[in-house]
Amino acid sequence: MVVPLSEMGPGERGIVVNILGGHNARQKLVSMGLTPGATIQVLESHPMGPIIISVGGVRFAIGKGLAGKVMVRKL
């Protein structure tokens, strides 16, 4: 099932399949390792705060808006 990263809960894992949105946001995500094919694990997600994820051994905090542009196939 493909969902936006913003809708994944803590502990869930998935593989990035696509990144929507503008060139700018996309480039930023891609250079940080959030690219199609990358495995993502959600560590924390609070209703009001950003999502904390782990990609390739690195942790990131990512805003809900931006996370909504990352399409992930749930594992």
Next chain:
Amino acid sequence: MMKVVALAGNPNVGKTTIFNSLTGMRQHVGNWPGVTVEKKEGILEYGGEKFLVIDLPGIYSLTAHSVDELVARDFLLKGSADVVVNVVDATALMRNLFLTMEILEMGLKNVIIALNKIDLAEKRGIEINVRRMEELLGVPVVPLNAKGGVGLDQLKEAVSKMAAGELRTNPVVPKYDGDVEREIEHITTVLRDTKLADHYNLRWLAVKLLQRDDGVIKLVLRHLGKEKLDEIMGHISEVEERYKRAMDLIIASQKYEFIDRLMHRFVRYSHEGGETFSDQLDRFLTHPVYGLFALFGVFYVIFKFVFAIGLPLQGMLDDGFVAFGQWLAPHITNEALRGLIVDGIIAGVGSVLSFFPLVFLLFLSMSILEDVGYMARAAVVMERIMRKFGLPGKSFIPLVLAFGCNVPAVMSTRTLDDERDRIVTMLVNPLVPCSARLSVISFLAGAFFASNQALVAVSIYATAILLALVVAWILSRFVVKGEESPFIIELPEYLIPSWRTVTLHSWERSKEFIKKAGTIILLGSIAIWYLSAYPVEIGTGGSYAERLGTLFEPYMGLMGLDWKAAVSLLFGIIAKENVISTYGIIYGSVDEIVNAMTPLQAFVLALVTTLYIPCIATIGAIRAESNWKWAAFTVIYMIALASIVGILVWNVGTALGY
């Protein structure tokens, strides 16, 4: 000429530690020409030879979206370095090798990989076969634990060998799938006939064109003409149609796939680590509620620390300058010269310089928080709140720093990677009451509102902070152009800071504060001293300053203040504490000041002192970090704001019968 060694790598990979170890104390911090990206240079001596080491900004890629990336890319592209040391974090190889591939793709043949944090990687069960890695990447790889000082000699040796041309490399470059490679082939064939072929690696240009890189498109347009370029771009769109994805994404993901395939041949992950200490700490520190409490706790402790040590030192320095002036005065016989040196330069520059301990301690605390890895967490916690006012969470730090002193706070806006965010944060920064204004506020609150002292002080602080946020909202919406920056922050591993790095860094930054005192503050002090001493001494009513003050009298009257306030505020531009000391000079004693003003007038004076023109040092800092235009803009909007608030409070206050 000295051989040039450039350090390139992602943020948080230990580049600074390596830079410091290579160059020791012999380093210099400035800005890259034309931009405010920090430029660090130092000298490395090895085997009787000297090398100029340049620390490029920490970046994730060479796509040239931020100034940092552009600086690093241009530097590498121009072939300005004899040796490029690419610092790679062994615990996050995949992401780090992305930048490595971008560097190698440029066609550079002089790259050495410094594989840092090798100890941490081992601890996490990441086994790296360095020999194999070297073979597969085609460049030398030196394993390092920079913090522990392991492997640095090997790195120096590799650098010196490469500079001497004794190391041969055969760098690997990413291979893409059939469709993309065909496009690359096609574009390179077209470009081969142009002058570009003499200066650039054609494969790199082709890949960048595929990614629709603005800079490269312009470059190619100049050499190829619009028609041929359009044909190429049309081709690219066709491929995108087939993939149903943007080309930059296709390239990036295939680059990662390529790296992944390589990595399988030299890395083994022996065990999947469970929840680490960092994970547990993050659960707490990035939590929307607990994290906020932790944040306030941390900053409370820091301010306690900075002020407990810094304020007494500031007092001592201030006394020291005064004593020095008094000692020096009798030794200068020429009266005009004595006034210039003692009352102008020593008193003026001294009162600003006495803030140096505060500036240094603030920078020290911030460097420690940065090195520990806490700053990223603070930014995460504040993101949601700051965003409401058009600012990113990261700009919380410069605003908090401003409570101590606006100068280092303005300088610290460098850590914001988005230009618009940086300018807005810088422009509202002087609205946050610094410790100099604290002294004015507490004096007036203490003298006029004995029973409600704290309440008055708090209300002035609250007004100033509220205005800072409102102005930030307005500026980010209507004045400073640019789109909202996407929010993604790497949360680095928590680490014990290296004292050497932290103190060196704080010193480098606070040194700039002293430099400013030597230039802009010096000139300002002399000008203001002149106004107060000529044609007759201040206090007599005939000095230029007092005449100027009288000129402003009608205007000051709108907010219930007189010419004395105008003179005091004028002198307050050097350093805001001067507002009170000038009153002291004009009136002679504290009692007389208290008799001369009503509490409402004192309240308005405190408010206006807090909000009007920032001190000279801050104006200088804003100019240095941006340009004259923004510095002037800050001065003007703050005068306007202070006037509006002053007039409003005075009139409402009198109407209410205060």
